[in-house]
Amino acid sequence: MGISVSPLDPADQATLDAVHRMAVAAQAVDEPDLPPLCRRRFEAPLRHPMPGVDTHWWVARLDGVPAGWARLYLHTLDNTENASVELMVDPAYRRRGVGRALHEHGLRLLREHGGKRLVGSTVTALPGDESRQLPGAAFAAAVGAKPALADVRRRLDVTALDRPRLAGLLAEAREASAGYRGVRWSDHTPEEYVADVAYLEGRLLLDAPLGDLEWEQEKVDAERIRGTERALDARGVRRYSAGAVHEASGRLVAWSMVSLDASSTWHAWQQITIVDPDHRGHRLGLLTKIENLEHALAHEPELRVIDTYNAAANTHMIAINEQLGYRPAAGSTDWQLTI
Numbered sequence: 001m002g003i004s005v006s007p008l009d010p011a012d013q014a015t016l017d018a019v020h021r022m023a024v025a026a027q028a029v030d031e032p033d034l035p036p037l038c039r040r041r042f043e044a045p046l047r048h049p050m051p052g053v054d055t056h057w058w059v060a061r062l063d064g065v066p067a068g069w070a071r072l073y074l075h076t077l078d079n080t081e082n083a084s085v086e087l088m089v090d091p092a093y094r095r096r097g098v099g100r101a102l103h104e105h106g107l108r109l110l111r112e113h114g115g116k117r118l119v120g121s122t123v124t125a126l127p128g129d130e131s132r133q134l135p136g137a138a139f140a141a142a143v144g145a146k147p148a149l150a151d152v153r154r155r156l157d158v159t160a161l162d163r164p165r166l167a168g169l170l171a172e173a174r175e176a177s178a179g180y181r182g183v184r185w186s187d188h189t190p191e192e193y194v195a196d197v198a199y200l201e202g203r204l205l206l207d208a209p210l211g212d213l214e215w216e217q218e219k220v221d222a223e224r225i226r227g228t229e230r231a232l233d234a235r236g237v238r239r240y241s242a243g244a245v246h247e248a249s250g251r252l253v254a255w256s257m258v259s260l261d262a263s264s265t266w267h268a269w270q271q272i273t274i275v276d277p278d279h280r281g282h283r284l285g286l287l288t289k290i291e292n293l294e295h296a297l298a299h300e301p302e303l304r305v306i307d308t309y310n311a312a313a314n315t316h317m318i319a320i321n322e323q324l325g326y327r328p329a330a331g332s333t334d335w336q337l338t339i
Contacts, residue, residue, distance in 0.1 A: 003097055005105045008057040008069065010046045015059060018066040022090040029091045030123050030136065031330060033155075034307070038261035041235040045071065048234035051227035052077030056109055060089075060098045067093035070102040072109055078218050081116040087139075094135060103143050107339060117214060117338050118145070124331040126152070137333060145335035149211030150312040154326035156270075158297070158304050161325060166290060169323060173287035180244045180282065183252070184295045187239050188229055194222045196252035197243075200274045201225065207274060209313040213336055236262025240299065242292035244275075244284045251276075254284035258296045258306065268296060270308035273317065286320050293324070 008015060020043070024036045045055040054074040060067055068089035075082055085106055089099045110118060122136030141147075183190075189197045202220035232239065237259050244254035256273040275284045297303055309332060310318050 003060055003062055003067075003101045004064075005058055005060050005101055008046070008059050015066060016043065019059060019069045022066065022069065023088050025091055026088045030134070033329060035261075035264050035267045038236070038263040040262045041237065044231070044235040045073075048231050050231050051224045058102070058105055060102050060105075062093055062096060062098055066090075067096075068098040068102055070106055072106050074110075074113055074115065077224070079216055081114070082215065083110050083113075083115045083118055085118055085120040087120065099139050100143070103139075110339065115339070117336055119148070119213065119215075119334060119336050120145070121151070121332055121334045124150075124333045126328055126331045129331075140333075140335040143337065145337040146212070147333045148213045148336040149209070149334040151309050151332040151334065152312055152318075152328050153307055153309050153330040153332055154318075154321055155329040156306040156308075156321075156324060156326045158306060166293075166324070169286060170290045173283040173290065176283040177244060177287050179247055180253070180279075180284065180287075181247055182242060182287065182291050183245055184240075184242045184291065186241070186295075186299065187233070189225060189241070193243065193245075193252040194225055197255060198222050198225045200252075200255050200276065201272065204272060204274055207277070209311040211311065211313070211334070213334060232259075238262075238300075239271075240292055240296040242288045242295050244279075244288055246279060253279040254288050256285070256288035256292045258292055260296075260300060260303070265300065265302040266304045268300070268303055268306045270306050270321075273320075285317070286323065289320060289324060 008019065020037065020039055023042060027034060027037055046057065049055050052075060054076055056072040057069065059069045070085060070087040073084040087099060087102050106118065120140065122140050123134055124137050125132050125134060198220045202218055205215060205217050239257055239259045241255060241257045243252045245251065246253045253276040254274065257271040258268050259271055260268045273285055273289055307329065308321060308326065310321065
């Protein structure tokens, strides 16, 4: 029968089960230190897409048996010539043409929608670990994608926090941030800060290193923030945020967020940390990260590990994270294919 590729039917529970099992199996091989993929979050793009994202999901079968899957995220609000992609092949069926069939199907979809670029990420080696077999990176190179941005996943062992050092850093940050007050919230942004959060989120791609990625600034407003929050609610993602308010203007000018999947109590992701350029130099990034770490731990007593990604060129944020105790855990590369 060979390899066949078809859209994923949301009503086909058996295939959904198989697709999730494949994803868990692949991650166990490629990133064994991460928790199993949350089923609720994994399936959410079928019914609860993020604002401005049109999701296409298809499955490859080898001799009738599900062997791999891919998701293409077409962007409808900005970066409309770009598409993000996830592609996963069951470790039991790798090197049998499944990934290539999925990739070619995705390219056809992208061309049909007038897209010009395909962007995806793979695990890559850290310095000193180059002997490790990393099939995702080899596949990306084989299909003609170019490495566009090098990232590093860093990990904080919460159980080994140097509490006295952390308290000292927080005291220094508070002293340097005179004229600003801290605020905290869980899940939904308070109404009085949602416009400021939208501004900060929208300028993230202006501030973060992008390497060779051709990615434009996103158009973010309060409505898009609320839409994202609804999508995250549907995924069961718990969010903890801390910010800094400029007392003279009343504006939220710095923000940091940590999130946990519905299926996890021990593992979290450090998400955005950003400071308005007009208010840098007051250690607000360090302040909000430490404040938010305390905030998350107060609500998540079983939390043991927090992971975060930084562009390898983002030396400022890396320095802050390493002050807190984050250490390299894995490499990552964003690949870009222009068609």
